[in-house]
Amino acid sequence: MSSNKPKLAIVYGSVCGGCDVSLVNVGEPLADLLTNYDVIYWSIALDGKLHTLEKLERIDVAIYMGPIRTELNMKLAKLIREKADLVVAYGTCAVYGGIPGLGALIKPSTLVETMKSTVTTTPGSEKVVKSMEKEGLKIPPLTNQCLPLSVVVEPDVLVPGCPPAVENVEKLIDILKKYLRGEKPVKGLMLAEPRSLCEECPRRPKDMSKLVIPNIYRLHEAVPKEDKCFLEQGILCLGPITRAGCGHRCIKANMPCAGCMGPVQRVDDVGLKFLSSLASALLADKEKELGEEGLAKLLDKIVDPQGLFYRYTLPTSYLTKLVLKRLRK
Ligand code: SF4
Ligand code: SF4
Ligand code: SF4
Structure with missing residues (x-):
C-alpha cells in the first residue's frame, strides 16, 4: 500500500x-x-x-x-x-x-579460499561453506576491492x-x-568531532608534547591503571590521531582506543601519522642511548601493525592507494 x-x-x-x-x-x-x-x-x-x-x-x-x-x-x-x-x-x-x-590488499580469490578452508560456525564444527551448500547458498561474487x-x-x-x-x-x-x-x-x-579523542580524554597528560612512551606492551602483558594515559603506560592507544565524539567509551572501560571513529581532520593516513608520533615519543628521554637499532627493536614489539593502525581505515589509507596503484601498473 x-x-x-x-x-x-x-x-x-x-x-x-x-x-x-x-x-x-x-x-x-x-x-x-x-x-x-x-x-x-x-x-x-x-x-x-x-x-x-x-x-x-x-x-x-x-x-x-x-x-x-x-x-x-x-x-x-x-x-x-x-x-x-x-x-x-x-x-x-x-x-x-x-x-x-583489512582485506583490501588481499586478492578476492585468496579471501574466498581462506574462508572456505578455515571458517566454521563453532570450533571443530562443519565448515560454513559446507552448511551453505546444503542450504543451496553460494558465496556471492566479490568486488575486486x-x-x-x-x-x-x-x-x-x-x-x-x-x-x-x-x-x-x-x-x-x-x-x-x-x-x-x-x-x-x-x-x-x-557526525564526529574534528579534534582528537585525547583532547576530551579524562586521562590526558598535562602536556601531551612531553609525553614519553616507556616501552611497548600488549594488553595482556600489563594491568592498565585507570587514571593514567595508556601511552604513558606503554600501551598503544590511537587517541591522538582519532576523532573524538564517541564519548571515549573504550577508555571508560579501561581499554585503549582502537581508532573506530577514523582519523582527525587533516590526517590522510592514520598508520603513518601514528608511527611518526610513536617514533618521537617512544623512550624520548633515552633516545641517544637507544639509537636507531634499539628503536627498531622496540617497534618490532608491535605484533600486527596493519591490524593495529589500520583496523578500521585500511581501504581509505594512503598506503593502500599506493599499493593498489603499483599493482595496477
Ligand atoms: S592516548 Fe589514549 S589514554 Fe592517552 S590521552 Fe589520548 S585517548 Fe587518553
Ligand atoms: S575505538 Fe572507537 S569507540 Fe573506542 S575509544 Fe576509540 S573511537 Fe571511541
Ligand atoms: S563492523 Fe561494520 S557493520 Fe559491524 S558494527 Fe562495525 S561498522 Fe557496523
Missing part, C-alpha cells in the same frame, strides 16, 4: 549486524521517527526485495550500513545514490571500510563508529526529523 510519507530505505553492504543493533538500541526516538516515514526497505524488519527499490522513482532517505565487498553491495550503493535525496553512510564500515576493509560507501558515492551524512555511539545516532535521528520539515543538512556532514 503506497503512502504519502517520505520513503526511507535501510540498506546493507557486508554488515556484521552491529550497526543495526546500535540503531534499534536508541529505542523510542527511533520508533517515533519511523511513524513519520514509510519504511520501504530494511531486510531485518521487512521482506525487502531488490525490485522494490529498483521500481521506485525516488527514495527520500537511504541509510547504508557495512562496506562494499560484493557485487550486490555495489549495485545497492549506486542504486540508492541514484534514487535517494539524502544518503547516510552509517557506521565505520560505510565511512572508512571498517574491519572487513573492499571499499567504503564514501569512496564509491558521495554520502550526505557520515556517522562513523563501530558501531556508532548512541549520542551520534540520536543526532542522526534529529537530522531525519528536521528533514521531515524540509531542512537538509550541509552536504558531507560528519
Whole structure:
C-alpha cells in the first residue's frame, strides 16, 4: 500500500549486524521517527526485495550500513545514490571500510579460499561453506576491492563508529526529523568531532608534547591503571590521531582506543601519522642511548601493525592507494 510519507530505505553492504543493533538500541526516538516515514526497505524488519527499490522513482532517505565487498553491495550503493535525496553512510564500515576493509590488499580469490578452508560456525564444527551448500547458498561474487560507501558515492551524512555511539545516532535521528520539515543538512556532514579523542580524554597528560612512551606492551602483558594515559603506560592507544565524539567509551572501560571513529581532520593516513608520533615519543628521554637499532627493536614489539593502525581505515589509507596503484601498473 503506497503512502504519502517520505520513503526511507535501510540498506546493507557486508554488515556484521552491529550497526543495526546500535540503531534499534536508541529505542523510542527511533520508533517515533519511523511513524513519520514509510519504511520501504530494511531486510531485518521487512521482506525487502531488490525490485522494490529498483521500481521506485525516488527514495527520500537511504541509510547504508557495512562496506562494499560484493557485487550486490555495489549495485545497492549506486542504486540508492541514484534514487535517494539524502544518503547516510552509517557506521565505520560505510565511512572508512571498517574491519572487513583489512582485506583490501588481499586478492578476492585468496579471501574466498581462506574462508572456505578455515571458517566454521563453532570450533571443530562443519565448515560454513559446507552448511551453505546444503542450504543451496553460494558465496556471492566479490568486488575486486573492499571499499567504503564514501569512496564509491558521495554520502550526505557520515556517522562513523563501530558501531556508532548512541549520542551520534540520536543526532542522526534529529537530522531525519528536521528533514521531515524540509531542512537538509550541509552536504558531507560528519557526525564526529574534528579534534582528537585525547583532547576530551579524562586521562590526558598535562602536556601531551612531553609525553614519553616507556616501552611497548600488549594488553595482556600489563594491568592498565585507570587514571593514567595508556601511552604513558606503554600501551598503544590511537587517541591522538582519532576523532573524538564517541564519548571515549573504550577508555571508560579501561581499554585503549582502537581508532573506530577514523582519523582527525587533516590526517590522510592514520598508520603513518601514528608511527611518526610513536617514533618521537617512544623512550624520548633515552633516545641517544637507544639509537636507531634499539628503536627498531622496540617497534618490532608491535605484533600486527596493519591490524593495529589500520583496523578500521585500511581501504581509505594512503598506503593502500599506493599499493593498489603499483599493482595496477
Ligand atoms: S561498522 Fe562495525 S558494527 Fe557496523 S557493520 Fe561494520 S563492523 Fe559491524
Ligand atoms: S592516548 Fe589514549 S589514554 Fe592517552 S590521552 Fe589520548 S585517548 Fe587518553
Ligand atoms: S575509544 Fe576509540 S575505538 Fe573506542 S569507540 Fe571511541 S573511537 Fe572507537
